[in-house]
Amino acid sequence: NAKESLAAGVVLLSNIYSSLGKHEEAKTFRSNQIEELGVKIKLGLSWTEIKGHIVHLKAHDHSHPQSTEIYAKIDRLKSK
Known part of the structure; x- marks a missing residue:
C-alpha cells in the first residue's frame, strides 16, 4: 500500500530528527504527516526486566x- 510506505518514510525521518535530539520537531512532523496521510501507525513497544x-x-x-x-543521557551516549 502506497500510504503505508509513505508512513514508513515519515516514521524513519521522524526517528532521524529524534536521533539528533530534536524530539519536539520529530513529534510535530510525525503527527502532522501521518494525519495528512490518513493512516494509523502502531506504537513502538518494548519491555525489559x-x-x-x-x-x-x-x-x-x-x-x-x-x-x-533520561533523554539527555541517551543523547550524551549517542554523541560518544
Missing part, C-alpha cells in the same frame, strides 16, 4: 518524571 521487575517502554514517551534526564 530490571532487578526482577518488568519495565514497559513506549517509543517517544516523555511521561516518566525523569524523561528529560
Whole structure:
C-alpha cells in the first residue's frame, strides 16, 4: 500500500530528527504527516526486566518524571 510506505518514510525521518535530539520537531512532523496521510501507525513497544521487575517502554514517551534526564543521557551516549 502506497500510504503505508509513505508512513514508513515519515516514521524513519521522524526517528532521524529524534536521533539528533530534536524530539519536539520529530513529534510535530510525525503527527502532522501521518494525519495528512490518513493512516494509523502502531506504537513502538518494548519491555525489559530490571532487578526482577518488568519495565514497559513506549517509543517517544516523555511521561516518566525523569524523561528529560533520561533523554539527555541517551543523547550524551549517542554523541560518544
